[in-house]
Amino acid sequence: MARIAGSSGPRTEEAIRRAGLSLITTHGYAAMSLRQLAAMVGIQQGSLYNYFRNKQEFLFDLIRSHMQDLHAALEQALLPEGSAAERLTRFVEFHVAYHIERSQEVFICYSELRSLEPENLTAVVAMRRDYERRLSDILEAGRESGEFRLADVRMATLAILAMLSGICNWYRPDGRLSKEAVSRTFTGMVLALAQGGADPAALPQPANLNRLAARRQ
Amino acid sequence: MARIAGSSGPRTEEAIRRAGLSLITTHGYAAMSLRQLAAMVGIQQGSLYNYFRNKQEFLFDLIRSHMQDLHAALEQALLPEGSAAERLTRFVEFHVAYHIERSQEVFICYSELRSLEPENLTAVVAMRRDYERRLSDILEAGRESGEFRLADVRMATLAILAMLSGICNWYRPDGRLSKEAVSRTFTGMVLALAQGGADPAALPQPANLNRLAARRQ
Numbered sequence: 001m002a003r004i005a006g007s008s009g010p011r012t013e014e015a016i017r018r019a020g021l022s023l024i025t026t027h028g029y030a031a032m033s034l035r036q037l038a039a040m041v042g043i044q045q046g047s048l049y050n051y052f053r054n055k056q057e058f059l060f061d062l063i064r065s066h067m068q069d070l071h072a073a074l075e076q077a078l079l080p081e082g083s084a085a086e087r088l089t090r091f092v093e094f095h096v097a098y099h100i101e102r103s104q105e106v107f108i109c110y111s112e113l114r115s116l117e118p119e120n121l122t123a124v125v126a127m128r129r130d131y132e133r134r135l136s137d138i139l140e141a142g143r144e145s146g147e148f149r150l151a152d153v154r155m156a157t158l159a160i161l162a163m164l165s166g167i168c169n170w171y172r173p174d175g176r177l178s179k180e181a182v183s184r185t186f187t188g189m190v191l192a193l194a195q196g197g198a199d200p201a202a203l204p205q206p207a208n209l210n211r212l213a214a215r216r217q
Numbered sequence: 218m219a220r221i222a223g224s225s226g227p228r229t230e231e232a233i234r235r236a237g238l239s240l241i242t243t244h245g246y247a248a249m250s251l252r253q254l255a256a257m258v259g260i261q262q263g264s265l266y267n268y269f270r271n272k273q274e275f276l277f278d279l280i281r282s283h284m285q286d287l288h289a290a291l292e293q294a295l296l297p298e299g300s301a302a303e304r305l306t307r308f309v310e311f312h313v314a315y316h317i318e319r320s321q322e323v324f325i326c327y328s329e330l331r332s333l334e335p336e337n338l339t340a341v342v343a344m345r346r347d348y349e350r351r352l353s354d355i356l357e358a359g360r361e362s363g364e365f366r367l368a369d370v371r372m373a374t375l376a377i378l379a380m381l382s383g384i385c386n387w388y389r390p391d392g393r394l395s396k397e398a399v400s401r402t403f404t405g406m407v408l409a410l411a412q413g414g415a416d417p418a419a420l421p422q423p424a425n426l427n428r429l430a431a432r433r434q
Contacts, residue, residue: 026331028244031245110386151406155402161383162380163376163379166380167375177372193409196409196410196413
């Protein structure tokens with residue numbers, strides 16, 4: 001959020017952001033009122049307009065700034081060289097650590113795409129594509145070098161991101177698993193997925209499945 | 218939904234269900250009003266109470282009936298015997314086909330868990346655990362038989378379900394990929410994930426990553 005004029009500063013801005021994340025996560029964007037938001041921060045509703053022009057801009061800012069932070073952090077984290085397996089490992093470690101810390105933003109970035117106006121949605125989808133491309137590039141490099149065997153890099157990219165982001169839905173910091181254990185196990189699964197094959201000829205054939213199913217009768 | 222009394226029957230019930238799915242998918246549960254719902258179906262608001270007692274019961278019924286249908290269809294689809302790879306293949310084919318057809322329900326079952334009252338949430342979480350268990354059982358059997366190498370069956374279960382359900386977020390029936398192509402590619406990736414390893418000793422070590430990162434300076 002860009003502060004527009006005469007506000008009590010970055011602390012209020014951050015408080016609005018946090019309150020908005022919490023309200024949208026709990027009730028959804030459409031059900032959040034600016035009255036609620038102002039009350040939660042402890043300011044007058046009119047003061048909100050020092051920070052954003054309207055509710056849509058507020059949502060767009062939340063999502064865009066999350067994506068911008070994510071991109072900047074990824075740039076710092078990625079390995080500029082190394083084997084595809086090493087680069088993929090680093091990507092997974094980064095993605096898991098970052099997303100576990102920001103599960104509210106991740107939830108909103110997924111569930112409230114529906115609430116973005118078309119122009120804003122287009123911008124967010126483009127940012128997401130950029131992020132996906134960093135992973136696709138690693139997978140493609142691994143396929144070219146023979147390290148990875150993947151039938152479809154685009155689908156593999158989406159599969160890996162879904163399985164990693166899904167951690168946000170069940171991971172609890174006070175649960176049985178440390179962040180490190182989760183990261184390590186998921187790294188192993190992603191590498192297995194990338195290295196392990198996907199040779200269609202090696203899959204059980206539908207004919208076999210039908211034969212087995214027929215035995216049930 | 219159980220029809221309570223004197224209604225115009227199952228067709229209205231189905232129309233309410235479809236309208237509710239659409240409104241909740243578009244605006245979220247908290248923002249959906251029963252006035253909107255009745256208007257969309259073309260009935261009086263009061264008539265809704267022939268079908269459910271309140272908005273919470275309506276949401277719970279939507280989610281519960283989706284889960285019940287899913288379970289019943291899974292029972293029909295699963296292979297009672299065969300190798301773990303064959304059984305896993307069948308599970309993936311089933312899950313992908315079923316979820317692509319019902320992407321609205323899948324979205325709501327994920328995004329509106331927050332809106333369920335505690336007792337209803339407990340019931341839905343238990344149903345979801347039952348479903349997950351069917352996959353865990355296959356993975357566990359494969360681990361015991363030596364077909365699969367998995368560091369953690371629970372995490373593998375959640376990873377596979379997240380990557381398969383994620384298809385709902387990007388799959389378009391009029392896009393470049395047929396349902397069969399998606400199903401086949403994801404089956405390959407899931408089998409690779411399960412069979413391929415996850416041997417922690419085989420992963421790039423953090424020390425290597427740090428060494429590589431240091432080269433950037």
